[in-house]
Each structure stands twice: as structure tokens, then as C-alpha cells.
Amino acid sequence: MKVITESLVYLNEFLEMIYPSNIKCICCEGELENKVDFNICGYCRSKIKFAPVWSNLNIENEYSQSYTKVLTVTEYNNAIRRLIYKFKYNSQTYIAREMASIMANFLEKENLSFDVIIPVPLYAAKKRKRGFNQAELLAKYLSKDIKVQYDINVLGRIKETETMHMLTKEQRSENVKGVFSVENSTQTPFKNRSVILNAVERVFWATESTQIEGKHILLVDDIYTTGATIKECSEVLLNAGTSKVTAVAFARS
Numbered sequence: 001m002k003v004i005t006e007s008l009v010y011l012n013e014f015l016e017m018i019y020p021s022n023i024k025c026i027c028c029e030g031e032l033e034n035k036v037d038f039n040i041c042g043y044c045r046s047k048i049k050f051a052p053v054w055s056n057l058n059i060e061n062e063y064s065q066s067y068t069k070v071l072t073v074t075e076y077n078n079a080i081r082r083l084i085y086k087f088k089y090n091s092q093t094y095i096a097r098e099m100a101s102i103m104a105n106f107l108e109k110e111n112l113s114f115d116v117i118i119p120v121p122l123y124a125a126k127k128r129k130r131g132f133n134q135a136e137l138l139a140k141y142l143s144k145d146i147k148v149q150y151d152i153n154v155l156g157r158i159k160e161t162e163t164m165h166m167l168t169k170e171q172r173s174e175n176v177k178g179v180f181s182v183e184n185s186t187q188t189p190f191k192n193r194s195v196i197l198n199a200v201e202r203v204f205w206a207t208e209s210t211q212i213e214g215k216h217i218l219l220v221d222d223i224y225t226t227g228a229t230i231k232e233c234s235e236v237l238l239n240a241g242t243s244k245v246t247a248v249a250f251a252r253s
């Protein structure tokens with residue numbers, strides 16, 4: 001199974017490089033006759049609700065109270081569910097390239113400037129199983145599109161959460177508490193694992209990092225549901241010295 005997963009990842013990395021633009025629709029795989037935006041045919045485009053929505057999340061950290069602005073660019077419906085399924089569970093990772101350019105398209109209209117892009121981390125074992133972290137791929141392509149560096153070593157996830165859609169809103173919020181932690185990016189990820197695990201009762205664990213200190217971070221995820229994940233990541237990053245966090249997610253459910 002591991003060999004199959006790894007082969008799929010290599011195959012898809014190759015496809016990501018060579019996948020021809022404007023030949024097939026990324027949603028329905030139908031042939032594209034004309035050049036279309038984001039490789040999505042007219043029919044599929046009519047099924048997707050592109051609508052930028054900003055939400056504010058109140059963040060309390062050790063020093064101050066602030067908020068994280070979150071931009072979601074599409075409404076989570078059947079068309080988006082199928083697209084994200086193909087991307088996440090069917091390893092069609094080249095879809096990330098188009099999803100990222102849709103996100104970049106809306107972000108660029110906002111005239112914001114960021115110092116570094118950070119993806120919402122996946123638990124290491126889950127990433128190994130899936131072969132990739134979907135948010136990391138979105139961050140990679142977003143980085144190319146908006147020309148801001150991305151960093152996958154600054155923020156880490158120290159435990160798995162239960163599958164979110166089975167839980168109530170309160171349980172979801174409780175579920176991600178203490179899951180995220182900031183690592184010193186100059187160190188090997190999880191070098192300080194024992195320290196982190198001892199600090200489970202504490203919501204956050206962070207070290208100073210020049211990568212994020214005083215910086216404006218763009219946090220990236222695929223789906224935004226209750227905001228609990230973004231809120232938790234923001235709190236950890238702000239506690240670690242980040243000056244501001246803005247988040248972007250492809251869909252809101």
C-alpha cells in the first residue's frame with residue numbers, strides 16, 4: 001500500500017509539472033475547446049459559487065487581543081466537494097495548481113502584502129498515509145502565483161484530531177485545542193517533541209523564529225468550517241512573535 005501511495009505521489013508530481021493547461025476541465029474531465037480561466041469548463045463554472053467572503057476571528061494571545069481576517073473564495077457545494085475529493089483522496093494533486101490560482105486571483109484584488117505563506121499542517125502520520133498535505137500544495141502554488149515565500153517547517157501539528165464532520169461545533173473547537181505548535185524553523189522539525197508532549201495541558205507551545213517574528217503571515221487551508229483550526233494556528237503564531245495573521249481557504253462550508 002505504501003509503495004502504491006508513493007508511486008501515486010511521484011506520478012502526480014510529474015502530472016503537476018506536465019499537466020497541460022486548457023485541455024481538460026479539472027472538475028468534469030471534459031475536453032476544453034477554448035481557453036478558459038482555471039481550466040474549468042463553462043458548465044462546471046456555473047455550478048461553482050465563486051464569492052469572496054471575509055470573516056474575522058477574535059484572537060487572544062499572551063500579549064494582546066487581535067483578530068485574524070479569513071478570506072474564503074468559494075461556497076462548499078457538491079461541485080466543490082467533488083473537486084476537493086479528487087484532489088485530496090484521489091491524489092489528483094495537479095488540481096491544487098488551479099485552486100491556488102483561484103485563491104491568488106481573489107487575494108490580489110485586496111492589495112495586501114505578506115511576508116511568508118504557511119500551510120495548516122497535517123499530522124505527520126496522516127501526511128505519510130496520504131502522501132501529501134493538501135494545504136502545503138496550495139501554499140506551494142500560491143507562493144508561485146503571488147510571489148511570497150512559503151515555509152512548511154514553522155508550524156507543526158502534534159496530534160491528530162477526530163474527523164471533524166462527525167462533531168458538533170463546540171466539540172470541533174475543543175478538538176483542535178492544543179493541536180498546533182510552532183517549531184523553531186532553524187531546528188529539525190519535532191526535535192523538541194518531548195517538550196511539546198509534556199506541554200499538552202497548555203494550549204500552545206512555541207519557540208522564537210526569525211522566519212515569523214514581526215512578520216505578516218498568510219495561513220492557507222483548503223476548507224474553512226468553524227474557524228477553530230485557523231484560530232488555533234493564529235494564536236500559536238502570534239504567541240511565537242508573528243505580528244499579524246491573515247488566512248485564506250478555498251471553500252467555506
Ligand SMILES: [Zn+2]
Nearest residue numbers: 025028041044
Ligand atoms: Zn467541467
